[in-house]
Amino acid sequence: NAGVTQTPKFRVLKTGQSMTLLCAQDMNHEYMYWYRQDPGMGLRLIHYSVGEGTTAKGEVPDGYNVSRLKKQNFLLGLESAAPSQTSVYFCASSYSDRVVAYTFGSGTRLTVV
Amino acid sequence: AQRVTQPEKLLSVFKGAPVELKCNYSYSGSPELFWYVQYSRQRLQLLLRHISRESIKGFTADLNKGETSFHLKKPFAQEEDSAMYYCALSRMDSNYQLIWGAGTKLIIKP
Numbered sequence: 425n426a427g428v429t430q431t432p433k434f435r436v437l438k439t440g441q442s443m444t445l446l447c448a449q450d451m452n453h454e455y456m457y458w459y460r461q462d463p464g465m466g467l468r469l470i471h472y473s474v475g476e477g478t479t480a481k482g483e484v485p486d487g488y489n490v491s492r493l494k495k496q497n498f499l500l501g502l503e504s505a506a507p508s509q510t511s512v513y514f515c516a517s518s519y520s521d522r523v524v525a526y527t528f529g530s531g532t533r534l535t536v537v
Numbered sequence: 538a539q540r541v542t543q544p545e546k547l548l549s550v551f552k553g554a555p556v557e558l559k560c561n562y563s564y565s566g567s568p569e570l571f572w573y574v575q576y577s578r579q580r581l582q583l584l585l586r587h588i589s590r591e592s593i594k595g596f597t598a599d600l601n602k603g604e605t606s607f608h609l610k611k612p613f614a615q616e617e618d619s620a621m622y623y624c625a626l627s628r629m630d631s632n633y634q635l636i637w638g639a640g641t642k643l644i645i646k647p
Contacts, residue, residue, distance in 0.1 A: 466637030
């Protein structure tokens, strides 16, 4: 049982490049989330999904797009990477919006130069 | 505005000493508070929730609505408690999204 798997674990991008981060969960969770974590700050929600085919903006959505075509996958896209998007990205999932006990992925460390 | 504050970035105590990790929150409604922990090279995971009123790994946390605090306590620290600890608040009015504190790095010295 893998839980939540994030790929890749590390990536270095040049400014203006694009990339997609993949989050996959095998727990049949309805809710999935993308967070970013910056030094000295708490996790901030980028986008989230309450079910297959749905997405919604979180606290810091600008510069990111997401898709949830399959229930088990939640993709985070950067169309034109900027140095300000250098961060550690965490994906999480939960089986309910009410019982907020997230299962987290191991994180993706992204550096934009 | 809703906010979670963890005033200490780093807390260092000796093994066997009591530990208190502070968490203060600002929220106009009825909050649900959590403590998450991230051990070295491991994933972020839930430690405890205030509504469960449980003790996990010797840690307890009491919600004090008067002081708007949810401090995490353990009477006798162990070296394996060294980790990053995050306090989080659930927003009951917005799809139950979590608001996170910046975290406290706890180091237990032998």
